[in-house]
Amino acid sequence: MSSFGAGKTKEVIFSMEDGSVKMFLRGHPVPMLIPDELAPTYSLDTCSELPSCQLKLDWVYGYRSRDCRANLYFLPTGEIVYFVASVAVLYSVEEQRQRHYLGHSDDIKCLAIHPDMVTIATGQVAGTTKEGKNGGNLLCAVDKSKDHMLSVWDWAKETKVVDVKKHEKPKYVLCVTFLEGGDVVTGDSGGNLYVWGKGGNHITQVVLGAHDGSLFGLCALRDGTLVSGGGRDQRVVLWGSDYSKLQEMEVCEDFGPVRTVAEGHGDTLYMGTTRNSILQGSIHTGFSLLVQGHVEELWGLPAHPSRAQFVTCGQDKLVHLWSSETHHPLWSRIIEDPARSAGFHPSGSVLDVGTVTGRWLLLDTETHDLVAIHTDGNEQISVVSFSPDGAYLVVGSHDNLVYVYTVEQGGRKISHLGKCSGHSSFITHLDWAQDSSCFVTNSGDYEILYWDPATCKQITSADAVRNVEWVTATCVLGFGVFGIWCEGVDGTDINAVAHSHDGKLLASADDFGKVHLFSYPCCQPRALSHKYGGNSSHVTDVAFLWDDSMALTTRGKDTSVLQSWRLQ
Template sequence: LPSVSCLNTLERLSFVICLHTKDLLLHQPRYGYRGWDTRKNLWVVKNGELLYFVATIAVLYDRTDDHQRHYTGHTEDIQCMSLHPNAVLVASGQRASQGHRLTANVQVWDSRTLRTLHVLGEGELGVGILALDFSTRNNGDYLLAVDADREHLLSVWAWTKGGIFGRVATHQDHVWGAAFHPLDNNLIVTHGRGLLSVWSRRKDGIFTRTDLFKDLLPRNILSIAYTRHGDLITGDTDGLITVWSVDADGEYFIRKQFKGHDGGVSTLYLLSEGTLLSGGDKDRRVAAWDCDEDFDPILETQLPEASGGVRSVTPQRPGMNDANIYVGTIKNMILEGSLQRRFNQVVFGHSRQLWGLTINPRDGSVATAGYDKQIVCWMHNRLMWRIQAQSECVSITIHPSGSVLAVGTIDGHLVIVRADSGKHVATVRVCGSPLSCLAYHKSGDTLAVGSQNGSLYLYKSTREGLVYTRFSKMKGEQPLSAIDWSESGKFLQTVTSDYDLTFWSLRTLSSVSDDADVQDELWVTQTCPLGYYVHGIWAGRKDSPIQVTVDRNPKGDLLAAGDTRGNVRLYRYPVLSPRAGYHQYKVYTSYVSSVRFSMADRLLYTTGGTDAALIRWRVPLM
C-alpha cells in the first residue's frame, strides 16, 4: 500500500482546488465555486486573495500569481464562512457527519498560515451551521453561529478565550442568515423565511427578541446589510430593498422601501464610500444605490445569461473605491468587472450534477460533461473550450486515438465532438433512454453504448471516430452503469444500477451463461466496481458505503474507488480481501460519480456528482 506521503497532489479543475492535508496536497483549484446553494460565500482577504469554499475545502486564490492555497481542516462540507474585521482571520462552519449529530463545528483559522486557531461547538452544535459572523465593534472578539437544528440555536462565543458568551433558541422556521450590528455587539439580527428579528443581549446574558414583522406582512428576507449610521437594510424574495431606522423610543420603522430587482435580492454589500451594491438572483442585475442621497439609483448592469443569477458580491480591493468587484453566481462561476465595464469570467464550474469524465491518452487533457449540458475540456489547469449540448449529459469517453469525444445524453443521443476544439461532428440517435456508460474497443473500431433501458448497443467506428454505424444490440433488463472490454475483444463486462455483474459475448451477441467462459480473460480497463479482482473493496457491513465507481491505473498496480459518502480510496490492485489496506480522503458533498487515472499513471481525476466538482490527485512514482 502506498505510504502516507504517496498521494501528494490533488487538483480541482472544474472546481480546481489545492490543499495540504496529512496525506495529500490538493493544488491549483481554479474553475468553479459553490454558488448554487450557499449565501455570503465570497470575500477578499487582506493580502488580496479571493476567498471562497467548495465541499470540505476553503480556497484562497491569488489572481496576480495565478496560484491557490487551501485550508483543509474540515472533515465534512463547509456550509458557511465569515471574514474577521482584520481581513486575515476566517471562521468556517462544517455540517455534521452522516448519521452523527452534534459533530458539526466552527473552525477559526489564519488565512496567512492556514493554521487552525480554535475549534468551537464540538458536541454542542446539531446537524450543521447556517450562519457565521464576527462582531465589528470590539475588533471581532465575538463570533456567532446559527445551527441547522429545528430550533436554530444561536450561539455567541468570546472565541479568543474559547468560552460561550450566550446561547438562545431562535426560530423553528428557515433561518437564512444572522449578523452582529456594526455599532453594538449586543445586537444581532436573524433573517429567513418570514423572519426578521433583532436579538438584544442583556447584562445577565439573557437575549430578548424583537420581531420587525410583528405588525407587518411577513417577507422572506434573503440578505441584510447596514448603513454607516447603523440603519438596517434588507433584501427580500420579491425584489424589495427596505431600510429600517430606530425612533427615539427605540422602535424600528421603515424609513424607505423600493423595488430593487425583479426576483429575489440575493446579496447586499455596502462599499466603504457609502454606496450600496445589490444583486438579483433572477434578473442577473448588479445595481448601485447612493445611501447618502436617499438610495437614489447610480448605475446597474446585467450579467450574461450563461452566468446565471447573482449569489454574492464583494469589492476586489476593499476600501479602495475603484469600483471593481467580484460577483459569484448561482451557476458556480466567479466574474470580475465593474458596473461601467463588462464582466469577465475568473472561475468556471459545472452547475449541476457531474457524471461524465474522460482523459485524452494523447495529450492528457481532461473532458467533463454534466447535467448542465456543458461539455468542457481542460488542459494544464486551464479551460480550453466548452460547448453546450442540446440535452443533459450523463457520460463521456474518448476515442483511443484522442481525436474525438463521444458524449451520452439523457434522452438517448450520442454526440460526437472533436477533442481539440469541441467542434460538433455528429449526433446519433441510439434509443429513448439515458446513455449512462460508453467504452471504445482499444483499437477504436467499435463503441459499446450502455443504456438505462438495460441494453448494450454496438457501433462500428471508422475514420478515427468520425463515422458510426450500428451493427448490434444486446438486450438486458437493468440499467447499466459501467462497461469494460476484454483484452481479446471477444467479451464485455457491465455492472447494473442494482450491482449485478454481467458478461457479454460479441460472438453470440448475448450475455454469457457460464462465467467460466471468461475466467481467463484480462480486461483492458477496470471501471466496473464488481468482479473477482475488486471484490475486496466491499466491506460487507450494513453501514458500509456503496462503491459507486472504480478505475485501475494503466500500470495495473493501483485501484481508485469512490463511494456514496464522498470518500475517495486508493488500494493496491488487485483488491482480493475486504481487509485490504487503503488510503481514504473525504472531499465531496455526497457520492463520488467517477474516478479515472491518466495514461501516465501520475494523475488521478475524480468527480463529485452533486457538488459538480472535478479534482486532480497527483500519485508519485513508487
C-alpha cells in the same frame, strides 16, 4: 475457504481446481477468474501492500452559491475565500494557486470573516449557520431545529451569551452590509434598499424598486459607494453615497443572477452567481468568468487519451471540456437531456455522451459541434466506450442491453452492428481488452459477462477470457479489483474505479464521500488503501489523467464538485 466481514458477512471462496475466487454481495455469488500465472501461488491470506505514492488535493473546481449567500470574500493576502462541498477554498487569482481547509465532515453552507481579516468561520449542514458580529467578539448562529434558534456566542470563551426563537412571520431581508460611518444597509425580497441609522433601529433612507425582484447581494466599497446585485433582473448597480444610481450593467444570463459581491484590489469586484460561478471584473469594464461550476450532480468524467484535458457532464445538461493546466473549460455545450456517461475516441477527436433518455451524441472535441445523434431504447445510457483500436463503440443501457456499433473516419461515422443480450439487470460498467477482441460488463445484479464485439455474442468459455489483459479497470467487479469491497458495503456503495495507466494504482469512489487509493491489481480481501475525504456526499466517478500526474473525482448531490489530486 476464507471469509471476511462482520454483520453483513461476505464470504470469499478460493477454488484451486477452478482457478477462481467467489465473493458474495447481498447473497449473490460473484465468481471471478484468476489468471493462469497467478493461480498456482495465489492465497487469500496474502497481505496486500499499500501503494507507494499518495494523493494530495491540488485543485477544487466549482463554487456553491445556488442555495447560499454572503459566501465570497477578498482577503488581504490577495486570495478570495469561498466554499464548495465540504472544502473551504482560498484561491490566489494572481498566482493561480489554491489552499484548502478540509476540517468539515459535511457540506459547508455559510462563511464569515472576522474584522481582523484573518479569522474565518465556516458552518456545515446539521450544525450551525455562523455570521461574525461587527465587533469581532461575538458570533451568531442559527440552527436547523424546528424553532430555528438564534444564538449569540462569545466564541473566544466558547460560551453562549443569549438565544432567541424565530419569528412566526419571517422577515425577508436577504442581505446586509455595514458602512464605514456606522449605518447599516439592507436589501429585501422586494428589491428595495433600506438605510438604517447608526446606533438605532430607525430607517433614514429608502430606495424602492432598486431591483426588479429580490436583492441578494450588497457590498460597501472603499470609496463610499455601494454595489447591489439583483436576482430576477440579473443587474449589478453602483450607487453613490447619496444612493443615487451611478451606473448599472446586466450579468449574462448564462451565469445566472447575482448572489453575493466582494471588493478586490482597485476597482475589481468578484461576484458569485446562482449557477455556481464566480465572475471577476468591474461595472466599468464588464465581467469575465473566473470559476466555472456545475449546478447538479456529475456522472461523466472521461480523461483525454493524450492531453491534459478531461470532460465533465451530468444532470445540468452541461458538457465541459477542461484544461487541467489552466483549470478552465476550453469549451462548454448545453445538450437537450441530462447526461449520464461519456467517453473519448482513442484519437481524442470525438466524444460520446450518453443521456438519461436513451439518446447519445457524438461531439467534435475541437469545435464542440454535433457530429451525430442516436437513440438506443428509452432508458438511461450508463456507459459508453470506444474500443482501444477505435473500431467499435459500445453503449450500455439500463434496459439490460449493450448496443454495438462499428466506427470509421476517426469516430465520425457510426454503423449499428447489433446488440448484446444476456444480462438480467441494467449495465453499470464496461472494460475493453487491450487488443479489442472482447469486452467485459458488470450489471446491477452483480453479474460479470464477457462479449465478442464482432458477433455480439456472449463468451461463455472461461479459458477464452481468463488471461485477457484489460486496457482499463472501470468495472467494480472482477478479480483485479475485488479487494476494494470492505465490510459493511451492500454492493451499490462503490460507484466507480479506475487504474492508473502504468498499471500500479487503483482508485475507487464510494457513497461515503471517500476516495481510496489501492495498489493494482487489488485482489486480496479487504485490501489496504490510503483514504481521502473532501467529498461530503457520494463520489460519483474517478479517473486518471493520461500521464497519471493527477487523479480526478466528481461528487453528486446538490452542488457538484470536481477535484484534482496530485500523485506524490
